[in-house]
Amino acid sequence: MTTMLSVSNLSKVYEGGFTALKAVDLDIRRGEIFALLGPNGAGKTTLISIVCGLVNASTGTVKVGGHDIVTDYRAARSLIGLVPQELTTEAFESVFSAVSFTRGLFGKPADPAYIEKVLRSLSLWDKRNHKIMTLSGGMKRRLLIAKALSHEPRVLFLDEPTAGVDVELRRDMWNLVRGLREDGVTVILTTHYIEEAEEMADRIGVITHGEIILVEDKATLMHKLGKKQLTVHLHEPIDTVPEALAAYALERTDDGHALTYTYDAEREHPGIADLLADLNAAGVGFKDVNTTQSSLEDIFVSLVKQ
Amino acid sequence: MNLYAIKAIYRFEMARAWRTLTQSIISPVISTSLYFVVFGAAIGSRIPEVDGVSYGSFIVPGLIMLALLTQSVSNASFGIYFPRFTGTIYEVLSAPVSYLEIVIAYVGAAATKSLILGSIILATAGLFVDIRIEHPLWMLLFFVLTAFTFSLLGFIIGIWADGFEKLQLVPMLIVTPLTFLGGSFYSIHMLPPFWQTVTLFNPVVYLVSGFRWSFYGLADVSPALSLGMTLLFLVVCIGVVAWIFRTGYRLKP
């Protein structure tokens, strides 16, 4: 597995003296979908901006496809497509010419057929002659994606691409990302919708206060931190957990209408059958049970809180 | 050289001028025509000839310079300020383009626009007064050099400005007064000696003088000095632009 993006010892101190990145090291593999998670102000956009040449790094080096982003910026940037977090578009240009403009900027000869393909895949073809200012917010978001794809990049940065986007467009977008991965494009995204990282990413990095505190294969992460909970909904609310059930470390929830049992799903004998039998034996009647797996969100929140 | 990028930016900028045709071409032509009517016909008929040239004809080179300077500055400053203001500059900064290419494209487009405009004004002037051009090649040289130099100045202003007020401040408070006081409407020899000396610190004097010399062979200062000063100003602007890009001033945090 080769490295597509290599960040080493990258720091950023903004003019006012604020340290937005602290000696970040990160390697992204060719062709993977990498999700960068972090709370507001963690430094996600700063990291992406440095890689794309929008912000000067204070220390450290970044290589894209083996090319240094400072000394060999032409080769490095030609590989990159960027969809920024903010909806920044021209107003009076037409959709088609705006996308063609970006392709030209990146040093590619005009290719109307390719632009048509990109616009169609983003359901923008019908709007190709419309002025950008007549588009809705979601369409502008698509336009930014079309611009980023216009020069056939090998690395795509999506900075919170689904902010303010409806469910349907979000689904379209993820289909598009999957298609890109099939073509071997490396995708790096930041998102606040953690389910998406969970659903889409191959690997996940968590960044907070300018430090990457964790990088892990998604499956390993889920596995490592994954706990399951069994909730038993009772007929009658109870005030205390019966002594006989102490070994299960049950928690009273829902004002005593339910009992929650937390267990490790990977264990061979999680003890569910025993628990249910012991509940019966203790005379606690229940009407329903359900299990939930701790989501990436729970993991994320517990990590960032530390 | 990323020629596709230069072409893309250049065409984008020219399309913008085309969209705002009234603002970018028609209004300067109208205001210049008004100068001809007021200074050339109404007042000019009462002013004696200046060194054998009728006053109406005398002011043509100065008026073209006035339009060239103000339009170059405003075209170029707006062209780079606006994408900074809206944020769309991110695309240019993240593209595989060198600073030189960015400058060539933006400044080239701004200079093209003001050259087109200057030509239109020259043609318009021809409708009002007699014009002769004694040194056409010199005239072209001054014409093109001035357009590029002041487009560079505009580019610098567009990067320095952090609000629309500042964008208009420099043209209004510096460029226009310097042009008016730069001998567009008079020969500096008409001034008292003290003011003649003061005037020599005004760079526009050299532009107007050189340009007028290429028309009528009349000059306040020698044409070689005019050319030298124009080139000096060009070099200073290039130096400032190079510094801006080397430091990322106002472009990259």
Ligand SMILES: Nc1ncnc2c1ncn2[C@@H]1O[C@H](COP(=O)(O)OP(=O)(O)OP(=O)(O)O)[C@@H](O)[C@H]1O
């Ligand atoms: N140009 C700037 N000058 C000074 N400080 C800045 C600048 N840009 C960002 N910062 C600061 O750097 C920190 C990281 O910002 P950044 O935009 O990278 O966060 P983020 O992780 O993308 O957050 P969000 O999820 O809200 O988009 C923030 O505290 C922010 O205030």
Ligand SMILES: [Mg+2]
């Ligand atoms: Mg951000």
